[in-house]
Amino acid sequence: MQKIIDRFISYVTIDTQSDPKSTSTPSTAKQWILANRLVEELRDIGMQDVSVDENGYVMATLPSNTDHEVPVIGFIAHMDTSPDFNGTNVRPRVIEKYDGKDIVLNEEENIVLSPRYFEDLVQYKGQTLIVTDGTSLLGADDKAGIAEIVTAMEYLIGHPEIKHGKIRVGFTPDEEIGRGAGKFNVEKFGAEWAYTMDGSQIGELEYENFxxxxxxxxxxxxxxxxxxxxxxxxxxxxxxxxxxxxxxxxxxxxxxxxxxxxxxxxxxxxxxxxxxxxxxxxxxxxxxxxxxxxxxxxxxxxxxxxxxxxxxxxxxxxxYNMREKIEPVFHIVEIAEQAMKAAGVPPIIKPIRGGTDGSQLSYMGLPCPNIFAGGHNFHGKYEYVPVQSMQKATEVIVQIARLTAEQQAGL
Missing domain, CATH: 3.30.70.360 (Alpha-Beta Plaits)
Incomplete structure (x- = not known):
């Protein structure tokens, strides 16, 4: 647990807010800080073909460890945070064994994260939460997704007994301002399909959007x-x-x-x-x-x-609604659903009331359903993420890799 906590906190303390008024890619120079750090980290854990292009898109490969042909799949998350609320000087706080009561985020400003208003909090009683100090957003959207993908790749590298095909990972800038997929090189990425780890509460699995x-x-x-x-x-x-x-x-x-x-x-x-x-x-x-x-x-x-x-x-x-592009290859949703069940997570299949990189990528030739990253109350000071949800998302990634290889082998 501590490893994913430390990894997540190391990401959210880097200010990566995007800027809708900027014409550059990334829209803010500070996104390069996280991009370059991720390049180093991916190399350190043993990923191959690690690169960052001139627009700040990070990609890497986990080679196949099977002796049979398996479709190349991918996992994608975005590095930027929303410009809707302060993202500077993020000071996350870890709350162990949450007691189900009000959480005072900022006593001086009387900012309280309360289950009386945010009812989802109740389901995480007894778990470990990461919250804000009430002065900024947290950045679980989508640095939780990044932490989960990196942690899952590290786990697969350390457990070669889990057979999988070639896996590609990608981290994008500027998703929060609608440009995350704009300069994503689908051909270079080279996956038959992918999953964005950019959903909210544990169990979410989404293949349609506005x-x-x-x-x-x-x-x-x-x-x-x-x-x-x-x-x-x-x-x-x-x-x-x-x-x-x-x-x-x-x-x-x-x-x-x-x-x-x-x-x-x-x-x-x-x-x-x-x-x-x-x-x-x-x-x-x-x-x-x-x-x-x-x-x-x-x-x-x-x-x-x-x-x-x-x-x-x-x-x-x-x-546009990615459902049109997902339904012809619906087995990719079914694999994700099976993976959640294998990880002990009841799937919650519902439409996204918003957008995601996956919707644009699906129309660019990369079908891309969306999976939970675990966070709640995105884009504001009440944002939080249960650590156990991040752990489960990591397990789901591992299970998707395993199931894709096994189904191709006819196991």
Whole structure:
């Protein structure tokens, strides 16, 4: 247990936040610190063909130890952490034998991680938790995944009696800003399929996700002295508000679940003359996804007719539901499910209410379901990870490697 704790903490104390405003890859120079450390560590544990390319993508190989042909498989995690919350000076704290009660993260600021609000905590009573100090995110998304993959490879190297085929591992930058798969060299990676270790609670196994688009609405108004504005002023902020209110009021993140889609505006900046409204569109069903984009265009057209071509609507598809690419090779999900059961983990198969590198990689020719990494409450100060969940994720990786080889041998 201590080895994976130490490994995880060594990763999360490196600030690797990505930056959506940057045009470089990686988007932040500090991601190179972890990339280079991982290159050294992978070589130290005995991995081969270890490399990091000019864009910060780390890859390595564990050669096959079988005498029969086995499909090349891969395991992938991302190095960056979310820009949504502070990721600098991460100071993790290890809590042994969690007692099921409130955890005071920061006494001075009265920041408390409570099972009364975060009900999932209860299931980890008696386990070892790693939490934040209340001033930053933790980074279990997705440094738990990295720790699990490296630990699993180290275990397989130390236990040659476990037969497996060739395994490729990959660590990507910039997943949190939607660019993790953008410059991933699928041909160089050379796997028939892979698994992203980027899910949340123990047992999660996911092979479908949202179809996603980003939306920018630019509104031009006319500023006139308010005392003499009748019939002349056009307030772009009020039009932005009208636009938002013309969308279905129940189809927002806080009122949807499961496979239900939504509209979400996450930023508004403006004054009388210029307002910019930014948001996202999400839906698991592709036809409904397209209908949502059509509704946005319809509203823009209606308001342009009413106010005189004041709205410019920009929409860009970001990723698609990977289910379409996974279902034709569904045995890769079944192997993961069997591996979880072999590790004593009841599978929780459900759709992702978000995206993952795996969705983009699946459309790039690398089918890539998503497996739990164990963390909870990502992207904020209440993030935590049970160490036992990381251990189980490591076991699942080992079991996937073993089962893939055994099934190919007909055992």
């Amino acid at each position: 179809n996603a688009a980003g939306v920018t609405i630019r509104i031009k108004g006319k500023s006139v002295h308010p005392g003499y504005a009748k019939g002349k002023m056009v307030n772009s902020m009020l039009i932005a508000n009208k636009f938002a209110n013309m969308l279905p009021p129940k189809e927002i993140p806080q009122r949807t679940e499961g496979t239900e889609g939504f509209f979400h505006f996450h930023s508004i900046k403006g004054d009388v003359e210029n307002t910019v409204l930014e948001g996202i569109v999400r839906d698991h069903d592709f036809d409904k996804f397209e209908a949502r984009k059509e509704l946005l265009q319809k509203i823009a057209n209606e308001l342009n007719f009413r106010y005189g071509n004041v709205i410019t609507l920009e929409m860009e598809d970001q990723y």
